Amino acid sequence: MAASVVQLIIMTMILALSASLVIIIVGKLLFSMWVLPCLAYRKLKANGFSGPKPSFPFGNLNDIKRLKMMMTRSSSPLMSISNDIHSTAFPYFSLWQKLYGKVMVYWVGTEPFLYIADPEFLKEMAADIKGKGWGKPNVFKHDREPMFGSGLVMVEGDDWVRHRHVITPAFSPANLKAMGGLMVESTTHMLDRWAGLINSGQSEIDVEREIIRTAGEIIAKTSFGISYENGREVLEKLREMQFTLFESNRYVGVPFGKFLNLKETLKAKALGKEIDGLLWSIISDRRKNPPTSGEPEKDLLGLLMADNTVDGRKKRELTTKELVDECKTFFFAGHETTSLLLTWTLLLLAVHPEWQNDLREEINQVLGDGGEIRDVSMLAGLKKMGWVMNEVLRLYPPAPNVQRQSRQEIQVGEVVIPNGTNMWIDVVSMHHDEKLWGKDVHEFKPERFNANIYGGCNHKMGFLPFGFGGRMCVGRNLTAMEYRIVLTRILSTFSFSLSPNYRHQPSHMLSLRPMHGLPLIFKPLPIN
Numbered sequence: 001m002a003a004s005v006v007q008l009i010i011m012t013m014i015l016a017l018s019a020s021l022v023i024i025i026v027g028k029l030l031f032s033m034w035v036l037p038c039l040a041y042r043k044l045k046a047n048g049f050s051g052p053k054p055s056f057p058f059g060n061l062n063d064i065k066r067l068k069m070m071m072t073r074s075s076s077p078l079m080s081i082s083n084d085i086h087s088t089a090f091p092y093f094s095l096w097q098k099l100y101g102k103v104m105v106y107w108v109g110t111e112p113f114l115y116i117a118d119p120e121f122l123k124e125m126a127a128d129i130k131g132k133g134w135g136k137p138n139v140f141k142h143d144r145e146p147m148f149g150s151g152l153v154m155v156e157g158d159d160w161v162r163h164r165h166v167i168t169p170a171f172s173p174a175n176l177k178a179m180g181g182l183m184v185e186s187t188t189h190m191l192d193r194w195a196g197l198i199n200s201g202q203s204e205i206d207v208e209r210e211i212i213r214t215a216g217e218i219i220a221k222t223s224f225g226i227s228y229e230n231g232r233e234v235l236e237k238l239r240e241m242q243f244t245l246f247e248s249n250r251y252v253g254v255p256f257g258k259f260l261n262l263k264e265t266l267k268a269k270a271l272g273k274e275i276d277g278l279l280w281s282i283i284s285d286r287r288k289n290p291p292t293s294g295e296p297e298k299d300l301l302g303l304l305m306a307d308n309t310v311d312g313r314k315k316r317e318l319t320t321k322e323l324v325d326e327c328k329t330f331f332f333a334g335h336e337t338t339s340l341l342l343t344w345t346l347l348l349l350a351v352h353p354e355w356q357n358d359l360r361e362e363i364n365q366v367l368g369d370g371g372e373i374r375d376v377s378m379l380a381g382l383k384k385m386g387w388v389m390n391e392v393l394r395l396y397p398p399a400p401n402v403q404r405q406s407r408q409e410i411q412v413g414e415v416v417i418p419n420g421t422n423m424w425i426d427v428v429s430m431h432h433d434e435k436l437w438g439k440d441v442h443e444f445k446p447e448r449f450n451a452n453i454y455g456g457c458n459h460k461m462g463f464l465p466f467g468f469g470g471r472m473c474v475g476r477n478l479t480a481m482e483y484r485i486v487l488t489r490i491l492s493t494f495s496f497s498l499s500p501n502y503r504h505q506p507s508h509m510l511s512l513r514p515m516h517g518l519p520l521i522f523k524p525l526p527i528n
Ligand code: HEM
Pocket: 152, 153, 154, 164, 329, 330, 333, 334, 335, 337, 338, 341, 397, 398, 399, 401, 402, 403, 464, 465, 466, 467, 468, 469, 470, 471, 472, 473, 474, 475, 476, 478, 479
């Protein structure tokens, strides 16, 4: 009798305890997922920012999904090649801009984002903030952990300073020059492959796939000192990860959104682990077999692994996890964007054969007939090619947006951006803004970059293909060299036109990609 009373009391206590635990947990969750974002939103609203009405807990994700779907359904294979891509690749931003202006607030799940497509606002906002003072949105850092971890793209503060110091020397002019030979070699492999296909009667080639492979080979060799075969598994798994994280409409920013996309979440995690393992074996191989030449390694992996002693103290060393994450970041960032830049260039040159001819002429003038690259420093003389590169970066920026999170309160004129505000800077929108570039904004006109490094844009921050401020892309000089080498060799070997099978659908999948590849028809150049 007494025993069961005690039992009853204990049971009741356990029940009461678990009930209050549940209440505390739910309360905490509601606080962080509902109250805090709402407070942040109220502050933004009080400062005059408006935007589309969010719903809990999806924010505006369902609007984005709906507008994207409408756009995909309405695009037909016969769609002509229009460079006016903002309204097709980002229909939601295009619509919201018209309703709420070029600076507004929209919601990624329960996270408010300050959307910015106004270069003057951006300039005032960024004026006093150093690279070290910027954050990257926590919500993305979390979601993309298997892909970037704490690599340079994501780290902040003093850690960012340390990583950036270790990495910057890898892109010194001397190091870049040393990479030139390997770049030429990989490009030659690719062109030999193409010549083989063309000789056997196949003149249509999906150049997107081909160039991604070559850029992957180049990053594997130049940054990690390994062959394409050894880097291939890493590259393939990274691509699979990209498709897993960005192809489906995942519920990023939605509380427990992970569970709504359980399959993708688990797959990304597993891929991340596998890639880490592969990179580990590349790193330990290097430890076991250091380069024999006696010269210290100057490639990226060598620099990352070196004990960077400063005044006798080891200050700049990376931890093991940081080392792996940095390798992962570079494997991906080092080839994806460059190959997309080349791919979009080939599309525009296929549609504008007059520019193929202009560039060929320039190549022959600067490098001699046949365009053999004997000395990479001569590539700097390819001025028109530089304009073409900038014009393609303008129309089809491979990195179509830049993301930030404020780590302090920021005053912009009359308004205050609260500490912790997420920001989404819409680069595509600014690059396609008639007010900034003029009536011919959607036309392919490389000459606009002649004599004006801003391409005639009437605002210095209206052209941001590599980002802005201290966190600007570290790889841009490597890209500029690789671009010139690959394009020079292609133009000196073939002429090309667009295949009737091409379907124009630039899409946002972290980067800006041609959704259906880029089939081109190639012809060997007549030997004269
Ligand atoms: C066409 C080629 C490329 C484009 C369009 C591009 C674009 C960008 C952009 C927009 C950013 C963000 C800047 C910001 O937040 O303000 C960035 C950062 C970065 N890029 Fe690139 N990139 C390219 C090539 C490369 C290459 C070849 C590498 C490496 C070999 C690379 C490595 C990085 C890294 C590590 C960062 C982070 C820098 C930091 O936060 O300090 N990128 N890039």
